Amino acid sequence: MGQRPIPAISMRDFENRKEEIGRKLVDAAEKIGFFTLVDHVLSVEEIEKQFAVSQKYFAQPMEKKREIPYDNNTSLGYEKNYTVLARLWVSLRTTSRKPWMYQRTNCTNQLRMLYYPEVENSAGGWRHGNHTDIGCLTLVFQRDGEDGLDVMPGRKTHTSAIHGDDFFLIPAKMGPIVVNIGDMLMAWSDDRFKANWHRVRAKSVGFSPARYSLGYFNMGREDFVFQGPLKKYPAITCGEYFHNHIKKQFEFFFACLCMSIEWKN
Template identity: 45%
Template sequence: MADRLVPIISLKDFVNRKEEITKQLVKAAETAGFLTLVDHGITVDEIEKQFAISKSFFDLPAESKGKTPHDSKSNNGWEYKAQLRPSTGTYDQKESLWLQRGSQWPSEEDVPGFRDATKEFMDKCAIISNQVLSCLAIALNFPENYFLTANDPSEPDCLTQLRLIHYPASENTPEGTWRAGSHTDIGILTLLFQREGEDGLEICPGRESHSSFAMGDVFTPLPAHTGPIVVNIGDMLMAWSDDRLKSNFHRVRAKDAGKTPSRYSIAYFNQGRRGFVLQGPQKKYPPMTVGEYFIQSVQRNFARQQAIAA
C-alpha cells in the first residue's frame, strides 16, 4: 500500500531528465503529498555519519544538552518532550535539536566536529531541495528559480531549519502509543531521513485546504530505510499552489506493545524567507509574507489546542 501511495522518484541525471522528474514530482504532490527520493546525491555513509553525530548529541547528559537551550521566539535549540500536539492533546514523546545556520550550536568540546559536519549536511539538503522546488515552480508557472529566491538559506531572514530528532526507548509501551501526534508541516517542503528498521511513520492523504484540519480515515505505515529521503509538501506550499499541492497529515506511533526501541530521524524544513510575499498563481488567497503566514498558522493551531483542552 505504502509503495503505491508514495512513489519512489530518482533524481539521477537530473538536468537531462528534469521534465520527466517534474511530472513525477507533481503527480505525487497533487495526490499523496509525499514521495521518496533516491539517487539524490547524499550517500548512505554520509547519512549514517550525520545520524552518528546526532546520537552523540542526544547521548549527552541533560545539563550538557541544555547548554543549547530552546528559544521559543526563534524555535532553535534543544527541547525535551515539550511539543504539545492539538491532534492528541498530549506531548510528543521525543527530544529534538532545532538548528539554523546563524543559531547557537553545541560546543566543539561537547560534540567534536558537530558544527562543520552538520552545516555541510545542511548544504547538501539545500541542493536537493532546490532541485525539487525548481521543478514545482515550473509546474506552478512561476519562474524556475522562484522558490530558490524565496527560500535562500544564505539570507538572514530565511526560516529554514534542520531538526535532529530522538524518540527515546521505552520498556513498557502500550501498542499504538503516540510518539508524535498527527500533524502537517507549516513550511514549504520537508526532507526526512530515517534509519533502517526504526519504523513508526504513518501518513494520511485527504486534505483539501491548507487552512483546514480535515484528514482521511486511514493512516498508512511508511517503513524506514537508510538512504532514501521521504519528502512531503508543507502547508505554506499548499497555500502557494492555491491548494493544488497537498500538505497531508502524518504521525509517528509505537508499532507494538512492550519494549519500544529508540528511533532517530533528521528533518530538513524548507520554510522560506520571512519577508518574502506568498501568493499562488491563481491568487486564490490574499498576499501575505512568509512571516505573517507562520504567525497565522501558529494562531490556528493554538486556537484548536485551546478548543480541545476545553
C-alpha cells in the same frame, strides 16, 4: 492500518531528465503529498555521519543537553516536549514564557534532529501527534528498522482539519529521502499540492526500538510575498503565514489541553 507504497522518484542523471522528474514530482505532490527521492547526491555515509552527531548529542545527560539555551544569537536550543520528543531547532527562536510568540531570523529553514526513546507497550502509541507541516517542503531522513512515520492522504484545503483516508506506514529506510509538502506550499499552489496529515507512532503492543530521524524544514524567506496562480487565497508574506500558523497550532494545542483537563476533572 495498511501499507501502501509512496512514489520513489529517481534523481539519477538529473540534468538530462529534468522534465520527466518534474512531471513525477508534480504528480506525487498532487496525489499524495509524500514521496521519496532516490539516487540523489547524498551518500549513505554522509547521512550516517549526521545521524551519529544526533545520537551523540542525545546520549548526553539532560543537564548537558540543556546547556544549549534558546539563544537569540545562535538560534540553537534543546526542547524536550510533551511527547518526550527532543528537537534541536536551528533558525527558530522562542521565549520561555509564551511558546506561541516565536520570533524568526530572516531565514526560516530549520534542521531538527529528533529522537524517540525505545518503548514497550506504548500507551496510546504516540510519539508525534497528527499534524501537517507549516512550511513548503520537509525532507525526512530515517534509518532501517526504525518505523513509525504514518501518512493520511486526502486533505482538500490547507486550512482543513478534516482527515482523508486511513493512515498508512512509510517504512523507515536509510538512503531514500522522504519528502512531504507543507501547508505553505499547499496554500501557494491553491491547494493543488497536498500537505497531508502525518504522525509518528510506537507500537501499543510489543517493543518499539528507539527512532532517530532528521527533518529539514524549508520555507520561503520571511519577507517574500506569495500567492497562488489562481489567487484562491490573499497574498501574504511567508513570515506572516508562518507566524499565524504557529499561533493557531498553539491555540489548538492549548484548547485540547484545557478540554482534557476539564474532562478528567
